[in-house]
Amino acid sequence: MKVAYALASGAALVGTSDAFVAPAAVRSPLQQQRTSSRPNVVMAATAEKPATSKEAQAVPGGVMTLSRYMLDQARINTDYQDLEQLMGSIQYACKTIANLVSRAGISDLTGLQGDGGSVNVQGEEQKKLDVISNDVLKNALRSSGKLGVIASEEEDTPVLVEEAFNSKFVAVFDPLDGSSNIDAAISTGTIFGIFEETEECIVDDDADMDEASQVCLLNTLQPGGSLVAAGYCMYSSSTILVFTMGDGVNGFTLDPQIGEFVMTHPNIQVPKRGKIYSFNEANSPDWPENLQTYVTDLKNGDGESGEKYSSRYIGSMVGDVHRTLLYGGIFGYPGDINNPNGKLRLLYEGAPMAFICEQAGGMATTGTQRVMDINPEKVHQRVPTYLGSAEDVTELINALKKEKAE
Numbered sequence: 001m002k003v004a005y006a007l008a009s010g011a012a013l014v015g016t017s018d019a020f021v022a023p024a025a026v027r028s029p030l031q032q033q034r035t036s037s038r039p040n041v042v043m044a045a046t047a048e049k050p051a052t053s054k055e056a057q058a059v060p061g062g063v064m065t066l067s068r069y070m071l072d073q074a075r076i077n078t079d080y081q082d083l084e085q086l087m088g089s090i091q092y093a094c095k096t097i098a099n100l101v102s103r104a105g106i107s108d109l110t111g112l113q114g115d116g117g118s119v120n121v122q123g124e125e126q127k128k129l130d131v132i133s134n135d136v137l138k139n140a141l142r143s144s145g146k147l148g149v150i151a152s153e154e155e156d157t158p159v160l161v162e163e164a165f166n167s168k169f170v171a172v173f174d175p176l177d178g179s180s181n182i183d184a185a186i187s188t189g190t191i192f193g194i195f196e197e198t199e200e201c202i203v204d205d206d207a208d209m210d211e212a213s214q215v216c217l218l219n220t221l222q223p224g225g226s227l228v229a230a231g232y233c234m235y236s237s238s239t240i241l242v243f244t245m246g247d248g249v250n251g252f253t254l255d256p257q258i259g260e261f262v263m264t265h266p267n268i269q270v271p272k273r274g275k276i277y278s279f280n281e282a283n284s285p286d287w288p289e290n291l292q293t294y295v296t297d298l299k300n301g302d303g304e305s306g307e308k309y310s311s312r313y314i315g316s317m318v319g320d321v322h323r324t325l326l327y328g329g330i331f332g333y334p335g336d337i338n339n340p341n342g343k344l345r346l347l348y349e350g351a352p353m354a355f356i357c358e359q360a361g362g363m364a365t366t367g368t369q370r371v372m373d374i375n376p377e378k379v380h381q382r383v384p385t386y387l388g389s390a391e392d393v394t395e396l397i398n399a400l401k402k403e404k405a406e
């Protein structure tokens with residue numbers, strides 16, 4: 001029996017120190033049974049005394065691999081068994097994409113897809129690796145048998161997974177985020193979000209398939225607050241997979257020697273405040289004046305902390321968010337006079353990253369509301385996104401409330 005549910009928009013933020021926890025009333029069965037499932041080492045970790053990478057890795061008889069971590073979760077809490085299998089497919093896909101990305105220049109995988117290039121539904125030129133990564137992830141997710149519907153940046157519309165009707169999950173993903181950087185071998189990444197399928201998507205044998213598939217396709221349009229898992233895999237000097245299942249955030253580094261993701265970043269906690277801002281300032285002339293003032297103040301040390309901030313911007317959301325989670329500060333892609341909703345896509349960029357950031361003790365906002373509270377209307381809709389340290393994001397929200405120059 002599956003339970004259809006939706007996150008009550010406007011649910012109050014509970015407890016800023018630890019990651020946001022949806023009020024019990026609106027947590028899915030999978031979300032409700034989470035508290036008791038972290039391995040002791042990670043449980044013992046605190047912001048003050050986080051478990052060292054060595055401690056987190058060291059488990060009886062070897063290292064804490066992602067596979068082992070998920071097996072532990074599924075043993076502790078049977079509701080994780082389906083997610084354990086799904087994460088198996090996701091990590092396989094990320095290892096494959098990591099290998100393709102690292103050999104792109106060697107195996108002629110740089111450059112645009114097809115002769116004369118091809119564009120996706122958003123009019124963006126597709127890189128060869130955009131298309132290949134999309135296929136790798138789609139096939140891996142399909143083979144899990146756990147997915148009914150998938151939505152991808154590289155697919156015009158959500159795709160129904162015929163062979164998995166009566167499945168359990170919906171996956172949304174950006175197979176190769178920051179692909180504009182791929183030919184320069186600068187960090188890129190895969191972003192994914194997992195929702196539970198809603199009741200309406202259970203299809204009886206004699207159901208009208210077209211109607212059913214329409215309903216199922218709509219299943220992808222769920223708010224971030226309904227995510228049951230989200231993560232990213234960064235392809236950079238190391239390949240690091242960071243994810244949450246709604247009870248904290250853990251990071252695993254791909255050890256090429258054993259071909260396994262090994263836990264290296266247990267219980268990631270984003271610092272309460274940072275000293276780095278990360279925006280594409282080339283767009284600043286088109287930004288709202290109060291945002292321009294906010295960034296100028298950070299530069300001059302005229303912000304709340306009185307610290308002079310530094311600027312870092314890779315132009316790959318995964319790279320910029322990963323650094324922000326570890327070092328603190330604020331990353332954003334604001335709306336501006338030309339693009340009121342900015343550039344980042346809500347469903348497979350904004351919402352999954354917001355879930356991870358909140359689970360790590362940070363915040364994620366559009367400037368006026370939690371990114372996680374937005375009910376998507378379109379699969380590829382964009383959303384202004386600011387995320388990072390709680391004190392930095394709060395300062396930004398207050399700055400955006402300020403009227404034109406006082």
Ligand SMILES: O=P(O)(O)OC[C@H]1O[C@](O)(COP(=O)(O)O)[C@@H](O)[C@@H]1O
Binds near residue numbers: 153177179180280317
């Ligand atoms: O070049 P810009 O305009 O600063 O945009 C960079 C942003 O666009 C993105 O590359 C968009 O993602 P895709 O590469 O998946 O289309 C983000 O990763 C990044 O944060």
